Amino acid sequence: MNMRGSLFSLLLIITFSLSSFSQPLKAGSKSDISKIEDSMKIYGNRMITEKTASQRFVADSVFIRMMVRALRTPNSFYYPFDSLETVSRIYAPDSSFRIFSWQFTRDDDYYRQRGAIQMRTKDGSLKLFPLVDMSDFTTAPQDSIRTGNNWIGAIYYGIVEKTFNGKNYYTLLGFDDNNMRSTKKWAEVLSFDTQGRPIFGGPFFSIPTDEVRTSGSRQGRFMMEYKKDGRAKLNYDKELDMIVYDHLVSESNEPDKAYTMVPDGDYQGFKWINGRWTYVDKIFDYKLQDGQAPMPAPLKDANGRSDELKLMQQSEINRKNQKQPTPAPVPKKPVIQKAKEPKQAKDDDSY
Numbered sequence: 281m282n283m284r285g286s287l288f289s290l291l292l293i294i295t296f297s298l299s300s301f302s303q304p305l306k307a308g309s310k311s312d313i314s315k316i317e318d319s320m321k322i323y324g325n326r327m328i329t330e331k332t333a334s335q336r337f338v339a340d341s342v343f344i345r346m347m348v349r350a351l352r353t354p355n356s357f358y359y360p361f362d363s364l365e366t367v368s369r370i371y372a373p374d375s376s377f378r379i380f381s382w383q384f385t386r387d388d389d390y391y392r393q394r395g396a397i398q399m400r401t402k403d404g405s406l407k408l409f410p411l412v413d414m415s416d417f418t419t420a421p422q423d424s425i426r427t428g429n430n431w432i433g434a435i436y437y438g439i440v441e442k443t444f445n446g447k448n449y450y451t452l453l454g455f456d457d458n459n460m461r462s463t464k465k466w467a468e469v470l471s472f473d474t475q476g477r478p479i480f481g482g483p484f485f486s487i488p489t490d491e492v493r494t495s496g497s498r499q500g501r502f503m504m505e506y507k508k509d510g511r512a513k514l515n516y517d518k519e520l521d522m523i524v525y526d527h528l529v530s531e532s533n534e535p536d537k538a539y540t541m542v543p544d545g546d547y548q549g550f551k552w553i554n555g556r557w558t559y560v561d562k563i564f565d566y567k568l569q570d571g572q573a574p575m576p577a578p579l580k581d582a583n584g585r586s587d588e589l590k591l592m593q594q595s596e597i598n599r600k601n602q603k604q605p606t607p608a609p610v611p612k613k614p615v616i617q618k619a620k621e622p623k624q625a626k627d628d629d630s631y
Contacts, residue, residue, distance in 0.1 A: 304404070305355045313359045316350040324366040324382075333386040340384045340394070347380070347396075348408070355404035372450055373441040376400055381411070381435045381454070388460040393433025397478055409478050415456075422487075422499045426480040432501065434466045440516045440523070444555030447471070449484070451523070451557070453514060458505065461539035465514040467523055467550070467557075468501035485550065486558045498556065504528065505538035512543050524549040524563060 305313075323346065326339035350356060357378065361369055371378040381395035395411035413433030415421055421432045434454025442449050449469050456464040469484040481500035506512045506528050514525040526543035534540050547564055550557035 305358050309353050309355065310359065313350045313353050313356060316346055317359075317361055317363055320346045320350065320361070321363050321365075324364050327382065327384065328366050336384060336386075344394070351398060351408060352406050356406065357398055357400050357404070368435050368437060370436055370439055372439055374448065376448075379411075379436050379439075379452075383433075383435060383457065385457075391457040391459070393431075393435060393456065395431070395433070395436075397428065399476070407476075422501055422503055424500050425482055428478055428480075431480060432466065432468070434464075438516055442552045449555075451484075451516075453516065453523075461508055462505050462541075463508055463510065463512075464503055464505045465512065465525075466501060466503050467514060469557075484556045486556055502550070502557070506541040506543075507531070507539050510542050512541075517549075520549070520563070522549040522551050522560065522563070523557060 320343055323339045323343040327336055327343060330336045330339055350359075350361075353359075361367070367380055367382040369378060369380055377397055377399045379395060379397050381393060384392045384394060386392075393411075393413045393415075397409040397411065399407040399409075401407050409428045411428045411431040411433070414426075414430040415432045417430075418424060418432075424432075426432060434452070434456050436452050436454045438453035440451040440453070442451065449471050451467060451469050454466045454468075456466065458464045467485070468481050471479050471482065473479055483498035483500065485499045485502045487499045487502065504512060504514060504525060506526075512526040512528060514523070516522070517524045524547055527546035527548050528541040529535070529544045530537065530540040531542055532540045546562060549560045549563050551560050552558075
């Protein structure tokens with residue numbers, strides 16, 4: 281499957297909706313948005329399927345203008361846009377906002393995300409924050425606190441709401457096609473300042489800093505980069521109340537080359553403790569009792585050396601069999617749309 285085809289499939293998996301939801305949207309307004317949505321769907325598909333980069337760029341620009349026009353309709357927050365298959369639409373668990381995100385693809389080695397945060401307002405008016413992907417202009421994206429104007433682009437497929445000292449924090453899980461050799465996934469905390477403006481990142485992740493995992497430092501966001509189509513997982517597990525992700529190892533014993541990294545069957549994660557995501561090593565590292573299912577075969581020997589044959593076998597299994605889990609439905613209100621992990625963006629100030 282080519283890159284655009286896999287992206288399209290990804291978006292279809294992410295997309296879902298809640299059937300019961302009261303929309304304070306007048307019939308006439310709903311009809312007006314629906315007509316615009318019909319055109320948005322056409323250009324949203326063209327953002328992915330057009331043959332040339334210039335054609336995709338034009339489709340992206342037209343799509344943005346149409347989206348803003350539709351969102352200016354009073355109470356548009358409650359319109360689901362559920363026919364848009366190339367755009368991720370997810371609501372905060374408390375329904376205080378929703379995020380649109382997608383990507384612009386120039387070629388298989390150039391991806392840019394675009395997005396916008398729409399706030400829920402009491403009077404139904406539009407309060408919109410555009411998200412401009414500036415990830416190309418930083419050498420240390422994990423260590424920065426950012427606004428929507430210098431956003432680290434991602435297509436969001438999950439939101440986890442936590443509180444600390446009476447303030448709400450929303451952890452975003454996102455996907456980035458990155459380039460033709462590697463894929464990235466991000467976890468970062470979204471909060472809002474005293475004026476209601478979005479802030480991305482902060483000292484919310486305790487990241488281990490040495491190989492034996494005995495010490496750590498705080499970072500602004502967590503990133504995992506791995507081999508293209510490596511199918512590495514980064515998800516929130518509701519039962520464990522943890523962010524869980526695949527442990528990665530290099531297929532070629534070159535861990536400095538992200539495009540060689542693949543899952544090894546082990547899992548790590550983060551637990552929300554005292555206002556930050558605290559690192560947890562070997563989540564499923566426990567002894568089995570009689571009758572319990574076997575754990576994945578270890579890919580390292582007792583001395584910590586990688587078994588290259590098993591790594592190759594695991595990589596093949598990942599490519600053939602591993603599936604991305606569907607994100608948990610968002611509680612409360614709006615008809616929610618999730619996109620498994622989409623893409624499409626460009627740097628344009630059409631908002």
